[in-house]
Amino acid sequence: MKRVLTIGIILVMGIIPYDDGALCQHVGFDLPDHAKRVRIDFELHNNLIVIPITINNFIRANFILDTGVQYPILTEKALADLIGLTYSRRIIIQGPGENDSITARVALDVDLELPGGVRSGMNQAMLVMEQDHLNLRETMGVDVYGIIGYDIFSRFIVEINYDDRYIVLHEPKKYKPRRRYKKVDMRVYNTKPYVDVTVTNNRGQTNVMSLMVDTGASHSLLIDNPDDRSILPTSNISSIIGRGLGGEIEGKLGRVKSIEFNKFEFENPIVSFPKEGSYGSGVKRGSRQGTVGSEFINRFNVVFDYFSGTLYIKKGNGHSREFEYDMSGMTLIAAGADDFDQYRVNSVRYNSPAYLAGVKPGDIIQSINGFSFEDLRLSGATAMLRSKEGRKITLKIMRGDEDFKTSFKLTRYI
The missing domain is CATH 2.40.70.10 (Acid Proteases)
Known part of the structure; x- marks a missing residue:
């Protein structure tokens, strides 16, 4: 069984x-x-x-x-x-x-x-x-x-x-590409797929970069080029930008002017820049300059063809949505003794909306705008906290034996 x-x-x-x-x-x-x-x-x-x-x-x-x-x-x-x-x-x-x-x-x-x-x-x-x-x-x-x-x-x-x-x-020998999909040249190197992406920084300078297409990364783009930081926006924030096999990855987040991918252009996308050394020496520099993550990829429906070296893409329903990041200033993780049915505040950024509303690390969030963990799950809560600047967020919080409510409005800081 x-x-x-x-x-x-x-x-x-x-x-x-x-x-x-x-x-x-x-x-x-x-x-x-x-x-x-x-x-x-x-x-x-x-x-x-x-x-x-x-x-x-x-x-x-x-x-x-x-x-x-x-x-x-x-x-x-x-x-x-x-x-x-x-x-x-x-x-x-x-x-x-x-x-x-x-x-x-x-x-x-x-x-x-x-x-x-x-x-x-x-x-x-x-x-x-x-x-x-x-x-x-x-x-x-x-x-x-x-x-x-x-x-x-x-x-x-x-x-x-x-x-x-x-x-x-x-089955590769039986597959016939669909006409509505556009072809993108893709290189498979060391078992991983790479495509060219044009990144324009905020001074108007363009860079054609070879980036790995990474369906296992939740970000939009990550650029790892410690020898040339010209793409890094002057307006940026320090953050934990993700988590890899070796643990947390530190870095900065900022918006670049645009990204062009196979004639599709996206304005003001958020890009992750790992701190030198945080990305891990095991990811060999020189073999790639970063990754295209799923926050970008899922704006298309895609077909990976490693055999012909082709990525087929077609506009998806989320193609035109804005690139956004958390606007609350707090990070949440799943909590609960056995079934992970609660949100726990993992960190709070100084002077952020959540900080000014009195939220502290370790607080248990019982509901967000009336929705429980069962209603939203963690990904739903994360989406709500990056949804719209000015949106009012009301939290029901448990801190030790105390229950209380607090509210704040989402504020974009990238």
């Missing part, structure tokens, strides 16, 4: 093992017999695609679909122990975050099954993190246990419909 565990990532980018000799066994997902394609519905949390995967025909767990990871990753070792995975060795991996190197175990002969009967068979290798620096449940507010990427994108042509929230895995 399959046991269902329903355990997501603010920011996940590529990992690079020091020694991947233990991971070189043949891996290959297959569609069911005679199938040309399989559709899989997904949930979208903090701009990230979450799909269910059954492990060893025993436990069904949620995974992030992430173009930035080379091997499937299980972030909770306790889950691996429950399944009874066996390990061939321990390795060191590198990824973005405050911990530049982390350890993981290599599990071999793992069977992964996606909805619709898409299956790897007992030939899949998987990395199991010994310590979870991602803190997925807290940062996403939903149960997510893992990340998967290249094993799917390298086997199928992957269509992602952000509007209706489904993906289609196409």
Whole structure:
């Protein structure tokens, strides 16, 4: 009998093992017999695609679909122990975050099954993190246990419909591109896809940058070029800009004049600039200049074709929406003893609307404008706090044994 565990990532980018000799066994997902394609519905949390995967025909767990990871990753070792995975060795991996190197175990002969009967068979290798620096449940507010990427994108042509929230895995030889989609040249380097994006800074200077398309990153764009900071806006704020395999990533946020992508132009987008060293030396500088994240990608419906080196794009419903960031000054994480059914204030920016309204780190938010965690989930609350400047926000707060309400208006500070 399959046991269902329903355990997501603010920011996940590529990992690079020091020694991947233990991971070189043949891996290959297959569609069911005679199938040309399989559709899989997904949930979208903090701009990230979450799909269910059954492990060893025993436990069904949620995974992030992430173009930035080379091997499937299980972030909770306790889950691996429950399944009874066996390990061939321990390795060191590198990824973005405050911990530049982390350890993981290599599990071999793992069977992964996606909805619709898409299956790897007992030939899949998987990395199991010994310590979870991602803190997925807290940062996403939903149960997510893992990340998967290249094993799917390298086997199928992957269509992602952000509007209706489904993906289609196409057998490559059977796929025919749709006329309404525009073709973008895409390079697959070191298992990851790259496209060219033109960034214009606030002084009108343009830069054509090779950026990795990262479905596992919730930001719009991240530019990592410590030798040339001319793109960094003079008006910016310091912040935790995300979280990678190695933990939190520090940096700055600011608006550039515009971004042009395949003749689509976007004005005043918010760009993340990681602090030098915070991004992690494991993400090799020179091989890329940053990432295009899901806050940007999900303005289109897209098709990844690693075989021809093509990204197909078509305008989505959210194509014209404004780029916004939190306007409250507080960051929230999921809380609750067992079921993570509350919001907890993780930090409050000095002199921000939340700060001036008396909100403090550690406060439990019981409702936002009358909506509970069950009504909004964490991604819904985050969207509300970046929705519209001047919007009134009323919080019901529990602090120790005290319950009270406070209100403030959202203020744009980027």
